[in-house]
Amino acid sequence: MADPFPELEEDVSPQRQAEGLKTLRLVLWGVVVLAVGIGLFAMLAPDRSPPPSDQASYADLIGGPFALTAPDGARVTDQTLKGKPFAIFFGFTRCPDVCPTTLSRMAQLRKQLGKDGDRFRIVFVSVDPGYDSPEDIGRYVALFGTPILGLTGTDKEVDAAVKAYRAFYEKVPTGGGDYTIDHTASVYLMDASGKLQSIIAYDETNPSALAKLKRLVG
Numbered sequence: 001m002a003d004p005f006p007e008l009e010e011d012v013s014p015q016r017q018a019e020g021l022k023t024l025r026l027v028l029w030g031v032v033v034l035a036v037g038i039g040l041f042a043m044l045a046p047d048r049s050p051p052p053s054d055q056a057s058y059a060d061l062i063g064g065p066f067a068l069t070a071p072d073g074a075r076v077t078d079q080t081l082k083g084k085p086f087a088i089f090f091g092f093t094r095c096p097d098v099c100p101t102t103l104s105r106m107a108q109l110r111k112q113l114g115k116d117g118d119r120f121r122i123v124f125v126s127v128d129p130g131y132d133s134p135e136d137i138g139r140y141v142a143l144f145g146t147p148i149l150g151l152t153g154t155d156k157e158v159d160a161a162v163k164a165y166r167a168f169y170e171k172v173p174t175g176g177g178d179y180t181i182d183h184t185a186s187v188y189l190m191d192a193s194g195k196l197q198s199i200i201a202y203d204e205t206n207p208s209a210l211a212k213l214k215r216l217v218g
């Protein structure tokens with residue numbers, strides 16, 4: 001009897017079969033890499049951004065106790081900041097982009113608020129206390145043309161503040177003993193009682209950020 005599927009036979013030639021298996025193996029590896037990636041993201045994501053649901057309880061988790069040092073040597077704590085809303089941001093003075101961009105933007109948004117602009121504090125916490133002294137931070141924040149309270153502390157104090165805000169930072173070596181620091185790029189807007197009201201994301205539009213600040217000082 002003649003073969004009814006001559007073309008099929010050609011499809012399963014050893015060479016085609018080998019190519020098919022190779023493709024299948026690549027696809028399977030792709031699935032494994034994707035699954036590991038999703039798993040890692042799920043593990044790391046909660047510390048970096050708020051969960052989409054249950055915003056109210058997330059707000060309660062932000063802004064625990066901390067104690068840091070101002071450029072003039074004064075101690076500043078979560079308690080001393082109470083009574084006036086504040087926008088708090090974590091970074092370091094050698095930051096090439098995120099920190100200067102964010103602090104410039106906060107200064108600009110404050111100007112846009114007009115008279116209401118002085119109804120909230122801008123607080124910058126350096127997560128690089130080994131390099132940024134309180135005096136260095138004072139000189140740095142003075143560059144932005146608006147009052148900014150620059151703070152830092154011992155490693156332990158900085159870590160406590162970062163943890164209180166569920167923020168994140170990580171020193172990343174760049175070679176030759178130097179490093180940069182990956183850090184949370186969001187600005188936390190805290191009301192006068194020290195409770196989280198909202199967050200300004202790094203990629204948020206200025207009108208949206210301004211609306212949040214209006215609500216903060218309203």
Ligand code: NI
Pocket residue numbers: 090091092095096097098099100183
């Ligand atoms: Ni930065």
